[in-house]
Amino acid sequence: MKAYDTAACEILKKAEIAPGFFDLTVSCAEAARKARAGQFAQFLVPGKTLRRPISVCGIDRANGTLRFVFQVRGEGTRALSLLNPGEPVNLLAPLGNGFDLGDTSRRALFVGGGIGVPPLLEAAKPFGKNAVLAAGFRSRDAVILKDDFESTGCETRIATDDGSFGRRGLVLDLIGDLAFDVVFACGPKPMLRAVAKLAEERGVECRVSMEERMACGIGACLGCAVKLRGQNGDYFGHVCKDGPVFDAETVVWEE
Incomplete structure (x- = not known):
């Protein structure tokens, strides 16, 4: 049985939650049943031939829905932002490997940058008050x-x-005083590299969700390569199939 499904799903809700950032709830019972925090979907929008990858932000198995928060970055995501509740959208989901949350009684640090914040929400839920989110955005208008x-x-x-909201500076400036047992991060690669280094220095587990351009989403096009460490030396894996979540210590963080 496939781990993912292709389906024409109905858009239930859509809202622009910040300039250029959209919140979409889609009815897709089978995908919602299978989905895990950290996985993603490939959306096919009308008039476009290539699918657009968008991370899962929320999973509601009881109601058979998935929630996605995305930023308009090009023609594909702009076309998706123009769809309205009641309209169908074709998606391939759930894809990739999600977060292995482990023991949710641990103190968990979630680190997100920009549109890397939404994939962390579903992962943070089971930790409740044991979780801290450190998030970085460009300005007040982009805080989501x-x-x-x-x-x-x-x-x-x-x-x-x-400095228009919260503290002025980098997201790592927010976490120097925190004690934590595990780290989950998603965002720009320089941020992930810095978070991975901090986790290594602290001696704690760190799992990162990588963001790379991809076309197929199932490992066929080989377009979203990432360099990884293996028992027999470095090799290239693929974000869509082997990730998007990786143990930080397995990623080769090239400058």
């Missing part, structure tokens, strides 16, 4: 999902590039 994380019991710390 703060209330959603806090509704799970998670503490939130925000940094913005311009």
